[in-house]
Amino acid sequence: EAQRRRFLPAIARGEELWCQGYSEPEAGSDLAGLRTVAVRDGGGYRVSGQKIWTSLAGEADWCFVLARTDPGERRHRGLSFLLVPMDQPGRIEVRPIRQMSGTAEFNEVFFDGARAPHVVGGEGAGWRVAMGLLARERGVSTLVQQIGFAAELAAVIAAAVRGGAVRDPALREQLVRQWAELRVMRWNALRTLGAAGDPGAPSVAKLLWGGWHQRLGELAMRVRGAAAALGPVDWSAGAPYELDALQRLFLFTRADTLYGGSDEIQRNIIAERVLGLPRLER
Numbered sequence: 001e002a003q004r005r006r007f008l009p010a011i012a013r014g015e016e017l018w019c020q021g022y023s024e025p026e027a028g029s030d031l032a033g034l035r036t037v038a039v040r041d042g043g044g045y046r047v048s049g050q051k052i053w054t055s056l057a058g059e060a061d062w063c064f065v066l067a068r069t070d071p072g073e074r075r076h077r078g079l080s081f082l083l084v085p086m087d088q089p090g091r092i093e094v095r096p097i098r099q100m101s102g103t104a105e106f107n108e109v110f111f112d113g114a115r116a117p118h119v120v121g122g123e124g125a126g127w128r129v130a131m132g133l134l135a136r137e138r139g140v141s142t143l144v145q146q147i148g149f150a151a152e153l154a155a156v157i158a159a160a161v162r163g164g165a166v167r168d169p170a171l172r173e174q175l176v177r178q179w180a181e182l183r184v185m186r187w188n189a190l191r192t193l194g195a196a197g198d199p200g201a202p203s204v205a206k207l208l209w210g211g212w213h214q215r216l217g218e219l220a221m222r223v224r225g226a227a228a229a230l231g232p233v234d235w236s237a238g239a240p241y242e243l244d245a246l247q248r249l250f251l252f253t254r255a256d257t258l259y260g261g262s263d264e265i266q267r268n269i270i271a272e273r274v275l276g277l278p279r280l281e282r
């Protein structure tokens with residue numbers, strides 16, 4: 001309760017920004033293989049290790065870090081969900097990962113004995129807390145995301161009207177199909193609010209919106225036609241390139257089937273936990 005009072009109001013007001021410290025160089029889909037460790041220190045912990053692909057780590061005030069607190073346990077056991085303040089010079093280093101587009105949204109984050117004053121759910125409960133949070137990211141949180149999706153679809157439709165692509169019957173049909181699917185996704189996301197305990201619900205939602213958003217990016221490029229491939233007038237200026245909103249939409253949506261757990265992992269979860277299929281050799 002004390003953590004709720006301390007952190008939730010500032011999150012809701014957008015005053016404190018957070019980043020997600022799950023993935024590591026050797027632990028992405030296989031998150032339970034993570035190597036970051038934390039040892040008790042006074043009332044809190046000291047964290048050491050490396051995270052990667054940490055979105056907006058350079059802007060975040062706090063990071064929630066999944067780390068091993070019990071070296072005697074393996075895999076999902078012995079992990080804890082720690083809250084780490086990012087402003088710790090000498091103890092936390094954030095290195096931006098520059099992409100082809102010239103932007104650097106995500107980062108490598110190195111922890112060297114960084115202070116973690118809070119543990120969520122108690123020591124050793126990290127996997128349960130992290131999976132609970134991931135289920136929200138894959139499922140219910142899309143209710144908010146869909147406000148953005150609707151605005152992006154409106155921009156694609158406006159570009160189709162402006163550029164004349166609406167006269168192409170095939171593209172026209174795809175625009176309507178995209179709109180109808182967005183409605184279905186919204187109703188489905190609303191249903192997941194009451195589907196706690198259904199192990200497949202977040203994975204179904206993630207598969208739906210990841211694929212839908214990726215198709216929207218592709219449709220945006222088809223609507224623009226050949227002009228979609230055009231870059232800035234003066235390429236010599238180098239990265240970051242001044243791409244327009246639809247080009248950025250297309251490029252970013254390539255990642256939709258990866259972050260938050262890839263499509264393959266969502267299908268594995270459904271196969272094993274819902275359909276009861278035997279686990280494949282890893």
Ligand SMILES: Cc1cc2nc3c(=O)[nH]c(=O)nc-3n(C[C@H](O)[C@H](O)[C@H](O)COP(=O)(O)OP(=O)(O)OC[C@H]3O[C@@H](n4cnc5c(N)ncnc54)[C@H](O)[C@@H]3O)c2cc1C
Pocket residue numbers: 019020021022023024025027028029030052053054055056106255258259260261262263264265268282
């Ligand atoms: C835009 C973006 C933002 C991100 N932000 C964050 C963040 O803020 N914090 C954070 O912690 N992480 C973040 N990530 C990392 C993301 O969670 C991982 O990329 C994702 O979990 C996949 O892990 P990986 O990249 O190590 O790929 P890998 O796990 O190496 O997977 C590579 C490929 O193999 C497939 N694969 C792996 N295992 C299996 C299997 N058992 N069965 C079938 N196929 C399999 C995967 O589906 C994938 O196609 C972000 C990623 C992206 C793209």
